[in-house]
């Protein structure tokens with residue numbers, strides 16, 4: 587049993603902990619580039635963070651132009667703003683888009699190529715990154731879903747090539763993640779559900795990632811799935827339920843830890859190209875494929891599906907492994923239905939040609955995660971999955 591654990595992020599977890607932001611900058615730099623979205627700024631979610639920075643005597647500059655699902659062109663344009671700001675620390679405050687944008691900037695700051703060159707595609711190696719030149723990152727999530735606060739990943743969309751890929755680089759693990767569930771209290775129900783399903787997919791895909799899962803990632807997944815199953819519906823029904831928000835923040839952070847160790851497989855391999863081709867948000871894209879992929883994976887790994895059923899609270903000592911596995915899928919389906927998931931491709935006016943396009947995308951630039959799944963789907967089987975999600 588040989589495996590590695592690499593989790594270099596200092597995590598501050600708990601309600602009200604955003605006020606410790608200023609203190610955490612100490613030792614990392616002098617001036618902070620605050621990367622966020624306009625809506626986050628307008629909701630006042632930066633107020634306490636900025637007050638703590640001022641109290642600790644640090645300078646800062648706010649960059650609030652991040653849009654959902656960062657585009658490579660927008661990141662390349664922002665690099666000059668960062669370079670001329672004199673900042674030497676980057677903070678991502680917001681959902682995964684803001685944190686991923688911050689991570690990409692941290693690399694591009696002192697590297698010569700455009701950001702897309704550093705994206706790791708299955709059919710093209712990324713340009714080399716000098717870890718010593720990457721700026722330190724602090725992550726403050728305001729959603730519970732992407733887990734980006736504890737991962738070495740940054741997802742980037744290229745609108746020219748119509749692709750969506752991931753930078754995978756150890757040096758962009760945030761130095762510090764401040765996970766304050768109070769920052770998630772204003773998330774609307776639909777978004778709570780969509781990104782909650784993304785978190786669940788991170789946990790489950792890590793659990794089924796054959797070459798990369800470890801005893802450590804399995805334990806993390808078990809806790810994560812239990813937490814999300816318990817609190818997703820509550821957070822969806824009542825956004826102001828702080829206990830549920832704490833549960834979702836913890837469940838999604840654990841799912842982030844799981845992908846940082848094991849990684850996603852087919853659901854995300856389909857979701858990323860879909861996001862690139864149709865401009866759908868990451869969470870929506872993942873939610874569309876999640877259940878369908880799992881249904882078709884069950885025969886390949888029923889023992890793990892039976893354990894997954896128990897994580898969801900299915901308890902039937904009399905049932906055979908296969909029956910229990912099936913009940914796990916049923917329980918997952920019920921959980922998703924309770925939060926009005928999953929959406930269908932037809933809800934977004936997807937065209938039939940999408941079936942061939944996605945199958946081709948996955949088979950080419952997403953072929954690595956495809957092969958890490960317990961059931962290695964052929965291009966024809968991928969077409970069947972996409973078709974079933976219409």
Ligand SMILES: [Fe+2]
Nearest residue numbers: 732784868872
């Ligand atoms: Fe995701």
